[in-house]
Amino acid sequence: MNCRVKICGITNLDDALVACRYGADALGFVFYEKSPRYVAPDVANFIVTQLPPFVTPVALFVDADRSLVQSVISGSSRWTIQFHGGEPESECISYQRPYMKALRIQQGDDVAALVDQYPSASAILLDAYKAGVPGGTGEVFDWSLIPVGLSKPIVLAGGLTPSNIEQAIRQVKPYAVDVSGGVELSKGIKSELKVQEFISGAKCG
Numbered sequence: 459m460n461c462r463v464k465i466c467g468i469t470n471l472d473d474a475l476v477a478c479r480y481g482a483d484a485l486g487f488v489f490y491e492k493s494p495r496y497v498a499p500d501v502a503n504f505i506v507t508q509l510p511p512f513v514t515p516v517a518l519f520v521d522a523d524r525s526l527v528q529s530v531i532s533g534s535s536r537w538t539i540q541f542h543g544g545e546p547e548s549e550c551i552s553y554q555r556p557y558m559k560a561l562r563i564q565q566g567d568d569v570a571a572l573v574d575q576y577p578s579a580s581a582i583l584l585d586a587y588k589a590g591v592p593g594g595t596g597e598v599f600d601w602s603l604i605p606v607g608l609s610k611p612i613v614l615a616g617g618l619t620p621s622n623i624e625q626a627i628r629q630v631k632p633y634a635v636d637v638s639g640g641v642e643l644s645k646g647i648k649s650e651l652k653v654q655e656f657i658s659g660a661k662c663g
């Protein structure tokens with residue numbers, strides 16, 4: 459299948475290097491202080507200096523202050539940004555960095571129309587909607603809501619695990635997949651075995 463893989467919720471160097479060793483294409487760092495996967499900007503920027511080439515670090519924000527976004531991305535030219543709140547396109551584009559916009563999908567959504575609101579995005583991440591929780595919910599949404607022929611590359615997220623990743627890729631055919639809770643031992647700490655199984659399922663399944 460050879461789908462690209464982003465491992466999100468990286469909080470420490472060991473987990474970052476394990477994910478890279480098994481073939482992760484991107485690593486996500488959560489700069490949302492209410493998250494159990496929050497990582498301090500200086501820790502994340504240190505981890506970025508240790509990453510091998512061709513692995514993209516992704517800085518995840520939820521309706522963050524401009525000063526926070528600027529301070530994180532000024533630490534490395536390698537950062538791609540993931541906006542996981544209600545940020546409009548005008549805000550996302552204003553940092554002049556490649557970005558993904560996360561959309562939290564629920565029944566009744568017109569996914570194509572939502573995607574079309576972000577013509578400047580590199581990709582759109584589709585995650586499960588859960589009231590009061592901006593992300594990392596561990597919940598799967600109804601993949602049949604995703605139409606074929608969307609205008610942007612799609613990163614599928616939400617409740618993915620080593621057990622459902624092959625089915626997800628077969629059904630949705632996304633550009634990439636994104637996982638956090640499904641490869642954890644505990645919140646913010648990754649399981650080497652689950653990371654290995656997940657990436658192998660996404661790339662070889």
Ligand SMILES: O=C(O)c1ccccc1NCC(=O)[C@H](O)[C@H](O)COP(=O)(O)O
Binds near residue numbers: 486494542638640
């Ligand atoms: O992971 C978090 O704690 C988080 C908090 C606030 C906003 C987004 C968050 N994570 C976003 C991600 O990119 C997750 O990978 C995505 O939501 C899927 O999470 P999961 O269902 O646990 O795989």
